[in-house]
Amino acid sequence: MKILAFAGSNSSKSINKDLVEYTTTFFKGDIIEILDLNDYEMPLFSSDRVARNGIHQLALEFAGKIDESDLLIISLAEHNGSYSVAFKNIFDWISRMPNRKAFGNKPMLLMAASPGGRGGATVLEMAKKTLPYFGGKVTETFSLPGFYENFDHVKGITNEDLKLELQNKTQVVKGKILQELLHPNLN
Numbered sequence: 001m002k003i004l005a006f007a008g009s010n011s012s013k014s015i016n017k018d019l020v021e022y023t024t025t026f027f028k029g030d031i032i033e034i035l036d037l038n039d040y041e042m043p044l045f046s047s048d049r050v051a052r053n054g055i056h057q058l059a060l061e062f063a064g065k066i067d068e069s070d071l072l073i074i075s076l077a078e079h080n081g082s083y084s085v086a087f088k089n090i091f092d093w094i095s096r097m098p099n100r101k102a103f104g105n106k107p108m109l110l111m112a113a114s115p116g117g118r119g120g121a122t123v124l125e126m127a128k129k130t131l132p133y134f135g136g137k138v139t140e141t142f143s144l145p146g147f148y149e150n151f152d153h154v155k156g157i158t159n160e161d162l163k164l165e166l167q168n169k170t171q172v173v174k175g176k177i178l179q180e181l182l183h184p185n186l187n
């Protein structure tokens with residue numbers, strides 16, 4: 001299967017990108033593409049811009065990547081209890097393309113990591129509740145709190161319970177997607 005993975009962050013030191021990259025290692029044998037939101041930086045979304053110039057080319061390209069994939073692995077940075085501007089801007093741009101839902105009705109492994117104790121719980125909860133309205137089929141969620149205590153750049157997640165939780169969730173996601181690919185009309 002084809003996996004599209006990205007962090008909801010434009011930080012060059014993004015801990016969510018670290019988590020995304022680590023998570024893709026559980027998907028051996030799959031085709032994996034990891035995007036950097038910096039490569040999709042666009043002017044701030046505005047309806048006036050859309051009316052003047054249409055949907056930005058980078059948004060079209062980003063949506064194309066989503067449409068080609070079987071699974072989205074996303075880890076959201078929490079900024080003031082919400083999405084980072086980098087993620088929200090792309091979200092808004094792709095949400096105004098005619099005849100499609102922003103996330104293309106793709107299954108999602110939705111995650112969040114933070115240095116603090118809540119693991120981005122606020123943005124994760126909001127995304128879990130609302131992304132289904134925008135074509136995101138949230139298959140599993142995972143939160144990584146205390147990033148700097150629980151993650152090592154070589155070993156990945158060092159907290160055994162959290163590592164096992166993520167490992168199990170990736171298995172569940174794989175199982176559900178393979179079932180859907182084999183039997184597309186069951187759901």
Ligand SMILES: Cc1cc2nc3c(=O)[nH]c(=O)nc-3n(C[C@H](O)[C@H](O)[C@H](O)COP(=O)(O)O)c2cc1C
Pocket residue numbers: 007008009010011013014015016017076077078079080081082113114115116118119120
């Ligand atoms: C503007 C801003 C707002 C933030 N707001 C929150 C917040 O509401 N909750 C939280 O847990 N962390 C917050 N943080 C800390 C982020 O979780 C931390 O910067 C994290 O590294 C962001 O993920 P990233 O490294 O993938 O960009 C905020 C950071 C910034 C720069």
